[in-house]
Amino acid sequence: MPTVLRLLHTRYRVNDLAASVKFYTEALGLAVSRRHTSPRGAQLVFLTTPNSAEEIELCQMPAGAEPVKVQSDLTHLAFEVENLEVFAAAAAAKGYPLSDGPTKTSSGSIIAFLDAPEGYEIELIQKAR
Secondary structure (H helix, E strand, C coil): CCCCCCCCEEEEECCCHHHHHHHHHHCCCCEEEEEEECCCCCEEEEEECCCCCCEEEEEECCCCCCCCCCCCCCCEEEEECCCHHHHHHHHHHCCCCCCEEEEECCCCCEEEEEECCCCCEEEEEECCC
């Protein structure tokens, strides 16, 4: 059976594209790689993550579309950070405090969460050393 070659991107639909782009670039340090309008009229922004080939696609549908309602604990993105305490302090200084954690896991890693504007959870992981 044929297999896929690689993961290219993950899409998150949002209500406020500008607020979401601001969060992902300011709080997480991601970079906008491109923007365009889809054939259906949706505004799309692709974000790159350091040391990763996969992108995150943020999508805002045209006016009149059903608003996004993110169900609690439905999905999240997880990012590795070098030092969770330092990262959390920098994010909080920019107005993005942790919503949960930090918590030490049984493996010795430390995890915490930030909430993106639409309610998507962002997990931050400092791997055990």
